[in-house]
Amino acid sequence: MSLVLDAGALLAIDHRNRRVGALLRVAQQERIAVRTSPAAVAQVWRHRARQAHLARTLAGVAAPPLDLDTGKRLGLLLGATDSCDVVDAHVALLARAGDRVLTSDPEDLRRLLDALAVDASVVCV
Numbered sequence: 001m002s003l004v005l006d007a008g009a010l011l012a013i014d015h016r017n018r019r020v021g022a023l024l025r026v027a028q029q030e031r032i033a034v035r036t037s038p039a040a041v042a043q044v045w046r047h048r049a050r051q052a053h054l055a056r057t058l059a060g061v062a063a064p065p066l067d068l069d070t071g072k073r074l075g076l077l078l079g080a081t082d083s084c085d086v087v088d089a090h091v092a093l094l095a096r097a098g099d100r101v102l103t104s105d106p107e108d109l110r111r112l113l114d115a116l117a118v119d120a121s122v123v124c125v
Contacts, residue, residue, distance in 0.1 A: 008104020
């Protein structure tokens with residue numbers, strides 16, 4: 001199991017949301033991998049000097065690249081779900097069976113995960 005973070009989850013970290021912080025502490029203690037999309041980081045990264053807490057958290061988070069092949073897969077997923085949010089699609093693409101996806105868009109992520117046939121839990125933050 002891993003945690004997969006969307007932009008809403010990253011904002012929750014930046015705002016020191018206690019529930020998300022607790023989930024991340026458990027993940028660290030249990031050596032559970034945490035992933036996000038670099039595009040999700042781009043959606044929330046605004047003031048480096050004021051985002052020290054988020055920066056510290058991101059130091060331990062994997063962010064697989066959004067390359068040309070991934071872009072094609074995202075386009076197919078967006079077409080199949082009649083969606084347009086590339087960031088949500090990339091977050092969904094990062095999820096595996098048994099993962100927990102932390103999101104502020106649970107309906108959108110659930111639809112994308114269903115289209116990918118990924119049995120991951122969607123946790124609203």
